[in-house]
Amino acid sequence: MLSRRRQSCAPGDRRGVIRSGVLENGWWASRTLPTVGFMDLEMRSFAPSSAVLADEPASAEFLRAVELGFHGAGPGEETIRRWLADMLRNDARLRAMYDHDTGGFRDPDDPVGTFLSYDKTVGFGDGVLLPADAITDVTVRATHRRRGILRSLMTTDLAVAHDRGLPLAALTVSESGIYRRFGFGPAAVSHQVTLRTDRSFALDVPTSGRVEMTSRADYLAHADTVFDEFHRRTAGSVSRSQGLTDALAGVFDHHTGKPDEAVRHALHIDDTGVPTGSVTWKVDDDSSTATVRDFVAVTPEANLALWDFLGHLDLITTVVRRRTPVEDPLRYALREPDVYEVSARGDFLWLRVLDVARVLEARTYLVDGEVTLTVVDDQGFTGGTYRLAVSKGAATVERTRDADTDVTLDVAALGSAVLGGVPVAALAGAGRIHGAAVDELARLLVTLRAPVSLTPF
Ligand SMILES: CC(C)(COP(=O)(O)OP(=O)(O)OC[C@H]1O[C@@H](n2cnc3c(N)ncnc32)[C@H](O)[C@@H]1OP(=O)(O)O)[C@@H](O)C(=O)NCCC(=O)NCCS
Structure with missing residues (x-):
């Protein structure tokens, strides 16, 4: 039996702590998180530092909560050990939400929400690899759903990834209706x-x-x-x-x-x-x-x-x-x-652009041209107007204060279009991209091959 131990946030990572629905100590402090009900929530962000089970009770409870969320049979000790070793190799970041209001019926150290991310690379073809915040193991306990726990975990994780200068976040989904609101678009079918x-x-x-x-x-x-x-x-x-x-x-x-x-x-x-x-x-x-x-x-x-x-x-x-x-x-x-x-x-791979210029400059182009595009980003990471200029197959992207924009799209549509996985014409037909230069953007973003991902995560 694993011993249970309270684990507090690592020093220096206090920005992720929330209490009673309000983030303390830093970003988003002014934002009241949309949590309701009888909850006394605390978010802890931590990383496993050992593959020895007895040293990592919080990580083990995290994995058990993930199994609960996906209706699994519960991980055995060998499974947890191997998972810990893999998390160590990946420098994984675990974010867990705890509800201290248990009514005495639950262990307060069992997470009611889980969220894991680690750095991976996403191929842009021709040997170009961009670092990405890869997100997985997203679960919220059945009794705690639809109270904003996922939103809190996701907002924190994306803010950290953006702060660290990662140009992209990536995930695969079990349900397709969840992630567009966080700026993710289906990018590879x-x-x-x-x-x-x-x-x-x-x-x-x-x-x-x-x-x-x-x-x-x-x-x-x-x-x-x-x-x-x-x-x-x-x-x-x-x-x-x-x-x-x-x-x-x-x-x-x-x-x-x-x-x-x-x-x-x-x-x-x-x-x-x-x-x-x-x-x-x-x-x-x-x-x-x-x-x-x-x-x-x-x-x-x-x-x-x-x-x-x-x-x-x-x-x-x-x-x-x-x-x-x-x-x-x-x-x-x-x-x-x-x-x-x-x-x-x-829609296997979903991408969330965190740095418009780096992402658009990473890929190659079949034709030259120029488009001014306005990116709408409800979470405030990438919103603004950018001039995309392609010459000899390579792009230069600059932010511009120019009020004249040719095309407007939300950041999720950009994630879908950037590797050519979803045609710009389809996104325009769906009402997600509009403006006078939709056809010009469509021409610019055409790729020789559809993107391919073979990595479940
Ligand atoms: C999916 C899951 C993590 C959502 O957690 P949650 O804490 O209930 O989500 P939140 O309350 O933070 O909801 C955030 C937003 O997503 C929406 N949302 C949440 N789950 C959704 C779903 N399954 N389908 C569509 N929208 C969903 C909410 O309506 C809310 O929208 P709004 O903020 O724009 O009003 C949770 O239902 C779960 O654990 N499901 C089982 C495991 C799973 O499917 N994980 C996802 C793996 S890809």
Whole structure:
């Protein structure tokens, strides 16, 4: 049994403390948070400093609260230990809300709200990686919802990220209606593909390189290198933690606390002997469906060869792959394209721009041009008018006091459009971008490829 211990805010991080709904000691002090009801709230921000369970009771309670929020079975001690080690490697920031008004029925040190962030990078293509505040483990206890706890945690975290000079925040969502109000826009779409792999499955183009089924250890010896190369090249890609790579490879099963021996591994090696693709999968209980856990292809050749390999697994008649790029070339390489069904579509990666100039200057452009855009940001981080000038594929962005603006958009729409994941024309049609130069902005923001993220977090 873990000992429970009160943990106070680390010195120097007092800005995050709230009491009875009002932030003390610093930013937002003048803002009354929209909390109601019988609550005596305190926000604590802390970071795990040890992977030893007994040293980290507050972190362990945090993870238990996350499990509660997502209706999980509750993390075992080995799961907490591994999570702690991963949080240490990631320099994770834990923000938890406590309600001291327990009526004597609850432990006041059990968080009623959880929120975790750490620094990751987001690919902008061509080797450009921008640092981002990656947000996850957002939960509020069922008894404490809709009283502003998420809003308090999010406002604090974004303010800290902005203060630290991070140009972006990123998250993936379980419900799509929550985050636009905080300035996040869906930025990279992903498909779930269900592939029929009976006799009608065949490619009518040649594949190249070779595919090797490997042990878990041999797979792991190359998986990071393959992913890192993919990440460097791909707009929309989000860097991975060791814990995620391990989980996708079956090193550790979150539910059992043991390795998952049912996970299989394969690598694609190109004609020069370099690993350029990696895949892990599991065969479901029905023994005829293979569910892909991870699929990383650095090149189109690796993509086709890995799909071809999966499509020819004996005894398997269906392959299901989530997190498939929307522009997957496989469909166009199949002899019978209708074996490829998009069974679900999701707005996988959401981005929140915190620095308009850095984000727009990080990407490359296919055409030159100039647009003055006004960004509306209800939270006050980026609002203002900017002149975007593109010359020879590179952008310069300057704030301007010029009252003449060509285009107006909210910061969430900018997050959707910046990597080309959502066309400007679609956002304009949805009423989220307007002004005389919408078409010019649409022309400027066109990209060669849709952004791709393969990183759940
Ligand atoms: C989603 C969750 C964290 C919201 O927490 P909360 O403390 O109730 O949220 P708040 O009271 O701070 O609400 C902030 C705003 O978001 C809105 N909102 C909250 N949850 C929402 C939801 N599920 N769908 C749509 N809007 C939502 C509120 O109406 C409020 O809007 P407003 O401030 O513009 O009036 C909570 O319901 C939860 O833990 N859900 C289960 C786990 C989960 O889904 N986590 C999200 C992972 S992506």
